[in-house]
Amino acid sequence: MDLKQHYNNLYQESITKYKNDNYDLDKLIDSPADNRFGITLLIRPPQKIKNEIDNFLSNLKKIEPNQYYHPKSDIHITVMSIISCYQGFELSQIETNNYVEMIHQCLSGIPSFSIQFKGLTASPSCVMVQGFLIDNTLKQIRDNLRTNFKSSDLQHSIDKRYAIQTAHSTIFRLRNNLIAKDKFIDLIEQYKNYEFGTFTVDSLDLVFNDWYQRVDKVQKLYEFKLKTQPNNVYTK
Template sequence: MKLDELYNNINQQGILAIKNHQEQLDKYLLAPETDLRRGLTIINPLPAHIRRNIMFCIQKLTTVEPVQYFYPASDLHITVIDLIAANNKFDLPVTEKEKYIEVLSQIVAQVNLIHWKLKGIIASPGAFLVKGYYSHELLDLRNLIRKELPANNLVLQERYQTISGHVTFARFTKPLQESRQLLDVLAEMKTIDLGQFTTNTLDLVVHDWYNRSPQLISKLPLRY
């Protein structure tokens, strides 16, 4: 499935859910102290100009739906790949952590810099997303990881085999109060240009579902 087709499908489902007042609410965000889910993930932090542009969109959306959960700028990221999907039984012994760092460093060093273009805001049934488009190096990296981790007896436990490169920046915590106005604002942002950038280093982190206070395990430089 191509990225545009994937993003269009997600957006159609999101708009339908909003129109029918069937949006998906995130129960964990209402009681964060009960959320013990943690996982091991490679993420792509966002440069300052991209975060600034996304925060501009957030400001417009908060005027319509201020009680929803909007990510702070520091938590915004792109998930490259979930190595161990966040769960409440997560445990990573030191020896295993060191092996992940060793193997992943070797894998990432084989892949050239990743180029990104972020353009357009869409809704899913439970969130708002920025559409991310990437160069083929990200696909190469994901395929290498999926091949090499099991070959090195390391767990690979993705939530799902992602092909997207999106940024989640808001989640629904309460029923939407201004659905029609919200859809109008989203329509205005359908093709908004949020910028381009190049990635030369990825972060291996232990974090929760929302990337709040991530624990950096290692910086993973790509090949120049």
């Protein structure tokens, strides 16, 4: 996949929808009845990267204060939704240790790798930071997960919704109609190619989570360490 072209296609299609008031509102984001949970393998960017993202969101919030802004604690990259969130899922339905053991097998020998956060893309309901991969390590991890889980008896929903291939991070969601559409679009355009930073991924977290990865609803199940490579760039 040409990530740059993919992100750009998403961006152009979604900005056109914003301009035409054809965007999608998230109807469940404030619902106390939303009981969708799952388990996810994810990456947490370092604090410096999250600070850069938060600075952008602070500017956006001045224009559109009534939308949903992911706090720094919730910012992540999904490596794989092992069990995609669904209504009523509980940890008691699975044996967590079996999932930890399976993921350990998938990560055996996998080295740390780098991700560049540069620019923004969008969907009809979200704004996302674009993540670019320096090599094929993340693809290898995902392929290992697909192969091993699909040949196991463990409950999973890998690729049931779509086959994840990107390294984006969702940072903003539409919960209300835009009140300053032109200024909103202008600011996103200003950050379309903004350099948020490059960082080394040397660990992955397995979490029990709600749909939005809200810190008060996330339970960390295990942290997997990757083999450190001395030449990788790390941003604290």
